[in-house]
Amino acid sequence: MKLSINQLKYFKSLHERKHRQNYHNFIVEGVKLAQETLAAQPHSIESVVALPDWLQSNQHLLPEGTVVVPVAEGELKKISLLSTPNQVFLVVKQPNHFFDEKTAINGLALYLDDIRDPGNLGTILRIADWFGVEWVFCSPNSVEVFNPKVVQASMGAFLRVKCVEMEFAQLLESCPNLPRYGTVLDGASVFEATPELPALIAIGNESKGLSAEIQAKLTHRISIPKGKGGGAESLNAAVATGIVCAFFTK
Amino acid sequence: MKLSINQLKYFKSLHERKHRQNYHNFIVEGVKLAQETLAAQPHSIESVVALPDWLQSNQHLLPEGTVVVPVAEGELKKISLLSTPNQVFLVVKQPNHFFDEKTAINGLALYLDDIRDPGNLGTILRIADWFGVEWVFCSPNSVEVFNPKVVQASMGAFLRVKCVEMEFAQLLESCPNLPRYGTVLDGASVFEATPELPALIAIGNESKGLSAEIQAKLTHRISIPKGKGGGAESLNAAVATGIVCAFFTK
Numbered sequence: 001m002k003l004s005i006n007q008l009k010y011f012k013s014l015h016e017r018k019h020r021q022n023y024h025n026f027i028v029e030g031v032k033l034a035q036e037t038l039a040a041q042p043h044s045i046e047s048v049v050a051l052p053d054w055l056q057s058n059q060h061l062l063p064e065g066t067v068v069v070p071v072a073e074g075e076l077k078k079i080s081l082l083s084t085p086n087q088v089f090l091v092v093k094q095p096n097h098f099f100d101e102k103t104a105i106n107g108l109a110l111y112l113d114d115i116r117d118p119g120n121l122g123t124i125l126r127i128a129d130w131f132g133v134e135w136v137f138c139s140p141n142s143v144e145v146f147n148p149k150v151v152q153a154s155m156g157a158f159l160r161v162k163c164v165e166m167e168f169a170q171l172l173e174s175c176p177n178l179p180r181y182g183t184v185l186d187g188a189s190v191f192e193a194t195p196e197l198p199a200l201i202a203i204g205n206e207s208k209g210l211s212a213e214i215q216a217k218l219t220h221r222i223s224i225p226k227g228k229g230g231g232a233e234s235l236n237a238a239v240a241t242g243i244v245c246a247f248f249t250k
Numbered sequence: 251m252k253l254s255i256n257q258l259k260y261f262k263s264l265h266e267r268k269h270r271q272n273y274h275n276f277i278v279e280g281v282k283l284a285q286e287t288l289a290a291q292p293h294s295i296e297s298v299v300a301l302p303d304w305l306q307s308n309q310h311l312l313p314e315g316t317v318v319v320p321v322a323e324g325e326l327k328k329i330s331l332l333s334t335p336n337q338v339f340l341v342v343k344q345p346n347h348f349f350d351e352k353t354a355i356n357g358l359a360l361y362l363d364d365i366r367d368p369g370n371l372g373t374i375l376r377i378a379d380w381f382g383v384e385w386v387f388c389s390p391n392s393v394e395v396f397n398p399k400v401v402q403a404s405m406g407a408f409l410r411v412k413c414v415e416m417e418f419a420q421l422l423e424s425c426p427n428l429p430r431y432g433t434v435l436d437g438a439s440v441f442e443a444t445p446e447l448p449a450l451i452a453i454g455n456e457s458k459g460l461s462a463e464i465q466a467k468l469t470h471r472i473s474i475p476k477g478k479g480g481g482a483e484s485l486n487a488a489v490a491t492g493i494v495c496a497f498f499t500k
Contacts, residue, residue, distance in 0.1 A: 133477070236377075
């Protein structure tokens with residue numbers, strides 16, 4: 001019930017982006033998220049490292065041909081990224097979502113410009129999942145979607161929402177006629193917008209907002225008006241995304 | 251430029267809730283937040299621990315009678331809770347906000363039932379600040395509003411939003427006629443609500459939602475409808491708060 005030195009080395013290497021990119025996979029931890037992933041995408045599972053008890057009660061979820069590694073709790077702790085104890089650690093293949101001019105966008109799509117906080121990206125994917133947003137595009141300098149903190153915060157959204165890294169200009173080549181809304185501080189009130197759907201909504205970096213390059217390519221500049229007596233300088237990027245998605249899909 | 255053993259012990263003790271409660275103060279860190287706090291509430295400042303360069307360029311902000319402690323960077327690191335280097339560490343007196351039946355509620359007020367994540371509470375305070383919500387009430391089992399992670403995530407909202415710990419039943423004794431909205435999974439769509447203001451909005455715990463006790467005291471049950479094709483089980487508590495506040499104040 002001990003991991004071999006090579007197993008230990010391999011599973012721990014996946015804590016780092018460069019190794020996830022190299023192996024084209026990522027880590028999913030926690031009982032609930034692991035069960036959801038196993039049930040939804042059995043063919044994407046590469047390895048299941050888990051306590052024997054967990055393996056026994058979840059046998060029906062284990063895909064044929066998957067590497068199953070029963071381990072003791074202490075071993076699991078060595079490879080886990082969670083601070084609280086967990087029972088299962090999955091290695092999952094990264095999906096290959098392909099987007100080009102033949103792909104239809106229904107309803108809303110999001111473009112995230114340089115979102116840096118993993119919690120924010122995970123929360124935005126969860127919002128996309130809630131509001132039925134199928135495509136989320138990330139600028140190449142955004143935090144990696146397979147970062148374990150993003151995966152945890154997304155609460156399984158990565159199973160349904162298609163997240164693709166792409167330059168804004170490149171995206172526009174594939175869908176030049178899509179209306180492009182962007183959140184900026186001096187935009188028109190989102191509460192008064194009559195959204196034309198399908199549409200793309202661009203969300204800016206946590207401190208710098210949308211880059212000038214992207215702003216120049218917007219067709220609509222929108223903002224969330226402050227309330228009477230409001231004092232904050234800005235809203236959190238994920239909260240702003242939630243409010244815009246709610247207004248655009250209601 | 252070194253801290254004495256007693257200073258070190260005292261400043262570090264404020265990392266813990268029990269000592270913050272005992273001394274009735276809290277920590278504010280980071281250049282931007284410290285400057286904002288000094289400018290907005292000079293009388294609430296107890297101590298300023300900072301690099302000599304920072305002290306020199308911010309002399310005009312230092313309130314008379316405040317303890318000022320110039321320190322070297324290495325010393326500041328010993329008492330700091332931030333992972334990235336910073337230049338200033340403030341000890342600030344906790345405000346005494348008093349709410350009773352004579353206090354008027356204008357517009358919206360929030361009641362947070364057992365919000366546990368410091369990032370969520372800070373983000374909710376920032377939302378309250380943005381939408382001009384003056385009062386935010388927290389159940390006694392919620393995360394402490396003076397937790398350093400809450401203070402950081404609130405982005406200075408603690409300077410404007412009045413946050414008070416109070417049982418829901420006790421709050422209702424002071425404002426028995428206030429409409430009480432609560433977010434629940436099976437409520438009426440918030441998009442179709444015609445809010446009666448002033449009103450109280452109750453937001454539930456991240457995983458359990460609103461307690462049965464509070465649900466029994468609501469006058470309106472509301473929810474944020476899922477979008478077409480939406481798959482997520484729930485929205486993040488802060489995102490849900492943002493969407494409800496946006497709809498109620500637009």
